[in-house]
Amino acid sequence: MVDSNSEVPQQGTKVSIGTWNMDHWKRTVQQRMDAWEYLGSKAGADIMLLQESGVPAGISRSRYVHRELAGSRPWGSAVVACSDAADLELKEIDAVRTRYGSTRFSMLGSTPGAVIVARADVPGIGPITCISVYGVINVYAQTTMYRIVADLIPLFDSSDGERVVLGGDFNVTDAIRRDSVELPRYRAILNAVESLGLVNLARVAHERPDPIPDCPCGEKHCYHLHTYNWGGNQGTQLDWLYATPDLAKHCTGIRLDHEVFGKLSDHAPIVADFNVVSEAPLRIVDPESFVKELGARSGPECARTADELIAWALRKHESLPRGQRRMPAYDRFYFSTDVKDPQMWFQLDLNYPDDVQWTFSFTTSGTVRIQFRYMQEPFDLMEARERIWSEINQIPGVDLDRRLTGLPSIPIQCLANPETRTRFERVFSDMIEETIRARLNLE
Numbered sequence: 001m002v003d004s005n006s007e008v009p010q011q012g013t014k015v016s017i018g019t020w021n022m023d024h025w026k027r028t029v030q031q032r033m034d035a036w037e038y039l040g041s042k043a044g045a046d047i048m049l050l051q052e053s054g055v056p057a058g059i060s061r062s063r064y065v066h067r068e069l070a071g072s073r074p075w076g077s078a079v080v081a082c083s084d085a086a087d088l089e090l091k092e093i094d095a096v097r098t099r100y101g102s103t104r105f106s107m108l109g110s111t112p113g114a115v116i117v118a119r120a121d122v123p124g125i126g127p128i129t130c131i132s133v134y135g136v137i138n139v140y141a142q143t144t145m146y147r148i149v150a151d152l153i154p155l156f157d158s159s160d161g162e163r164v165v166l167g168g169d170f171n172v173t174d175a176i177r178r179d180s181v182e183l184p185r186y187r188a189i190l191n192a193v194e195s196l197g198l199v200n201l202a203r204v205a206h207e208r209p210d211p212i213p214d215c216p217c218g219e220k221h222c223y224h225l226h227t228y229n230w231g232g233n234q235g236t237q238l239d240w241l242y243a244t245p246d247l248a249k250h251c252t253g254i255r256l257d258h259e260v261f262g263k264l265s266d267h268a269p270i271v272a273d274f275n276v277v278s279e280a281p282l283r284i285v286d287p288e289s290f291v292k293e294l295g296a297r298s299g300p301e302c303a304r305t306a307d308e309l310i311a312w313a314l315r316k317h318e319s320l321p322r323g324q325r326r327m328p329a330y331d332r333f334y335f336s337t338d339v340k341d342p343q344m345w346f347q348l349d350l351n352y353p354d355d356v357q358w359t360f361s362f363t364t365s366g367t368v369r370i371q372f373r374y375m376q377e378p379f380d381l382m383e384a385r386e387r388i389w390s391e392i393n394q395i396p397g398v399d400l401d402r403r404l405t406g407l408p409s410i411p412i413q414c415l416a417n418p419e420t421r422t423r424f425e426r427v428f429s430d431m432i433e434e435t436i437r438a439r440l441n442l443e
């Protein structure tokens with residue numbers, strides 16, 4: 001392994017993640033066994049993103065996520081923790097929530113078995129989202145690849161989008177002749193993959209294999225990796241490996257193994273070595289990630305109370321009246337993260353982003369802030385705010401400053417008791433309904 005910093009050796013945590021199309025269906029039983037033996041010993045990877053793979057019996061359930069393509073393809077994509085030694089846990093990410101609302105997006109994709117999305121908890125580094133991609137050819141691989149990219153967009157707007165490694169056999173390449181009719185589309189697909197917020201590791205790794213001999217791309221600075229042979233002898237690249245920028249900058253090298261190429265599979269495995277210097281900061285974009293941070297800073301009781309109020313807000317959202325044109329929403333929330341004390345706001349979207357009614361917010365230091373300062377019609381009037389203040393202040397154990405143009409706060413713990421919390425919820429439930437009655441014509 002090569003150190004990325006030649007001047008001052010930085011202490012970091014090493015992890016190697018690769019991709020390999022195992023060519024399961026064209027291999028003999030013995031070759032399949034040898035390939036898995038290779039993954040566990042000589043591949044030199046902690047995690048592999050596999051395609052055209054079948055997982056043999058006997059591998060612990062916590063070490064792989066795999067789905068079959070089914071139909072005429074009894075094999076599929078997988079994410080596998082290769083070495084027993086590494087203390088790695090893998091978990092499938094079934095669905096994600098984005099920063100834009102409570103709607104969840106399935107990660108099974110338009111072609112289940114083609115894409116596997118898994119979270120690897122790497123000691124010393126934290127969670128890395130691993131995505132194995134297979135550009136299934138149904139006449140075209142292009143159409144599959146566009147769907148795969150589209151299906152993955154929400155992941156990159158979720159709390160799992162911070163540190164991602166994506167790799168696989170796309171069956172799409174720009175390591176082809178410049179006059180190929182497919183080239184513009186293939187380039188657009190590779191650009192679409194990068195547009196998710198990914199960096200091609202072959203372009204940034206400090207150490208990398210030689211480019212493809214006589215690469216058909218004809219570029220002066222060819223960055224292609226020799227992972228496949230067209231028609232038996234012309235080298236090309238069908239397999240790709242990307243990471244989000246924060247991980248990519250810690251990539252010390254890329255390896256290709258041509259020893260197993262043509263023997264255990266018709267594709268060569270690519271492995272990227274990372275030396276990660278710090279744990280990723282928690283990315284707060286959804287209620288789960290916020291509550292996790294709240295719990296870490298202010299204790300499990302605060303986290304539980306916050307969870308109850310979030311569950312109330314989502315129930316309230318479901319019960320809101322829906323008009324033909326207007327759909328008020330109370331499920332988007334809003335998060336500020338790049339601050340000392342991250343905050344989560346509860347606001348009624350009347351006509352987002354122009355018209356919003358602010359209610360209250362949580363801080364990770366364990367307070368609930370009443371958003372008097374920003375309250376809109378009909379709670380722009382002091383009498384209306386006074387009513388809310390008085391109702392909150394009458395809740396046993398609650399003492400709220402009477403600052404009707406400010407952001408007075410109470411400890412979240414005041415609301416741990418279910419009866420107390422129910423009274424608090426009722427105040428804001430009434431406020432939301434009053435706002436909708438006054439502001440929205442839902443006829």
Ligand SMILES: [Zn+2]
Nearest residue numbers: 215217222224
């Ligand atoms: Zn090239």
